[in-house]
Amino acid sequence: MSRIAHEMNEKFADASWQERHAVTRVDQLREWMDDTDSTLMRDIELGLARAPMAMRITPYVLNLIDWSNFLQDPIRKQFIPVGSEMLPSHPLLQMDSLHEQESSPIDGFVHRYQDKALLLATDRCPVYCRYCTRSYSVGLDTQSFFKKRAPPFQSRWNTILAYLRATPVIADVVVSGGDCFRLKPSRLLTIGKGLLSVPSIRRVRFATKGLAVLPMKVTSDHEWTDALVSISNAGRDQGVEISFHTHFNHPLEVTDYTIAAADLLFKRGIRMRNQSVLMAGVNDDPEVLKQLVKKLSDLHIQPYYVYSCDLVDGLEHMRCSIRLACQIEKALRGITAGYNTPLFVVDTPGGGGKRDVHSFEHYDNQTGVAVYQAPAVRPGQLFTYPDPLQSLSPEAQAAWLDPQRANRMLSDAIEAARAKLMAV
Numbered sequence: 517m518s519r520i521a522h523e524m525n526e527k528f529a530d531a532s533w534q535e536r537h538a539v540t541r542v543d544q545l546r547e548w549m550d551d552t553d554s555t556l557m558r559d560i561e562l563g564l565a566r567a568p569m570a571m572r573i574t575p576y577v578l579n580l581i582d583w584s585n586f587l588q589d590p591i592r593k594q595f596i597p598v599g600s601e602m603l604p605s606h607p608l609l610q611m612d613s614l615h616e617q618e619s620s621p622i623d624g625f626v627h628r629y630q631d632k633a634l635l636l637a638t639d640r641c642p643v644y645c646r647y648c649t650r651s652y653s654v655g656l657d658t659q660s661f662f663k664k665r666a667p668p669f670q671s672r673w674n675t676i677l678a679y680l681r682a683t684p685v686i687a688d689v690v691v692s693g694g695d696c697f698r699l700k701p702s703r704l705l706t707i708g709k710g711l712l713s714v715p716s717i718r719r720v721r722f723a724t725k726g727l728a729v730l731p732m733k734v735t736s737d738h739e740w741t742d743a744l745v746s747i748s749n750a751g752r753d754q755g756v757e758i759s760f761h762t763h764f765n766h767p768l769e770v771t772d773y774t775i776a777a778a779d780l781l782f783k784r785g786i787r788m789r790n791q792s793v794l795m796a797g798v799n800d801d802p803e804v805l806k807q808l809v810k811k812l813s814d815l816h817i818q819p820y821y822v823y824s825c826d827l828v829d830g831l832e833h834m835r836c837s838i839r840l841a842c843q844i845e846k847a848l849r850g851i852t853a854g855y856n857t858p859l860f861v862v863d864t865p866g867g868g869g870k871r872d873v874h875s876f877e878h879y880d881n882q883t884g885v886a887v888y889q890a891p892a893v894r895p896g897q898l899f900t901y902p903d904p905l906q907s908l909s910p911e912a913q914a915a916w917l918d919p920q921r922a923n924r925m926l927s928d929a930i931e932a933a934r935a936k937l938m939a940v
């Protein structure tokens with residue numbers, strides 16, 4: 517444990533202290549580094565200048581980083597960009613790569629799947645992750661990105677409730693953002709009670725990275741935890757499942773603080789599931805994910821999904837190919853009970869929704885294009901996910917940088933997928 521953590525041992529377990537001492541500027545990182553390497557500091561500044569996510573890291577997370585192995589550390593890689601490691605983005609990159617705004621009948625409310633909706637309740641998080649899918653709207657503006665924010669929650673909540681009441685096909689609502697750890701207990705209760713007042717809603721999921729980056733919130737912010745538990749109990753009484761979706765990516769994120777928080781939630785009847793993101797240098801190793809799966813299972817957090825990393829600016833070096841995702845999934849399946857084995861998915865760029873990573877109609881690992889269909893979401897359409905350029909041959913990389921050849925590679929992949937579908 518670092519010097520600061522020793523001195524602050526008691527305060528360290530207090531979520532409000534963690535929030536107040538979150539690091540948001542490069543100069544604040546100096547306190548955590550044994551040697552202040554000015555070249556590295558400049559490199560971090562460079563990374564932040566290019567990143568779509570601002571920096572915000574709790575002391576708890578900073579304490580998980582091995583500062584003597586800063587560049588290789590799997591926790592650091594998730595939160596602190598370093599300019600020299602970044603690669604040019606894939607030519608198919610778009611902000612809002614999942615086209616969430618297109619599927620939003622109300623700002624900050626996504627209705628893509630027939631019976632499921634996504635409520636973006638806040639645009640703030642206890643930490644900001646470099647790989648955030650919602651980098652188009654979450655967190656503070658950065659030097660190179662202005663966020664497209666939803667209007668304040670109060671101004672849209674009644675409209676959202678009216679939409680839900682008028683759309684009884686929606687049985688499942690994910691409350692995300694941003695992160696529900698940043699919702700005040702009163703706001704959490706407003707949302708929980710509001711959703712429970714809609715008769716057609718049978719499931720509500722609260723999504724948060726919080727348990728992985730600020731677990732002491734659960735054990736020290738009693739008002740917040742009581743609010744969550746009271747929603748869960750009220751839901752159970754009326755036959756609605758309330759669950760808590762966490763976001764652990766690496767086994768080092770599971771600490772004694774996590775164990776205490778997960779134990780408390782389990783004993784108070786909260787159902788928990790985990791969604792990870794597959795990232796090079798973080799968890800692109802079956803052994804790392806095996807450890808994570810085992811640790812989460814022991815905490816009664818069901819390992820639910822491993823996502824292929826979405827296309828996010830400044831993150832090309834951390835994406836993995838579809839081939840690698842399939843290989844890791846194969847290595848993982850069978851290590852434990854099936855219900856605790858995560859499904860590897862691709863959230864298809866363009867809005868096709870999540871597809872089992874293996875379910876491509878066509879995959880060319882020379883050009884790195886995988887083609888998926890999503891009949892229950894957008895029937896008749898095909899969606900493509902591109903492997904990261906650095907996983908391809910130099911010839912294929914050069915071809916992607918030529919717009920004409922890039923278009924041809926895409927249309928060839930789509931044609932091959934259509935031909936396979938026609939032949940079935």
Ligand code: SF4
Nearest residue numbers: 641644645648694725
């Ligand atoms: S906590 Fe979630 S919403 Fe917030 S930055 Fe991380 S991935 Fe994005």
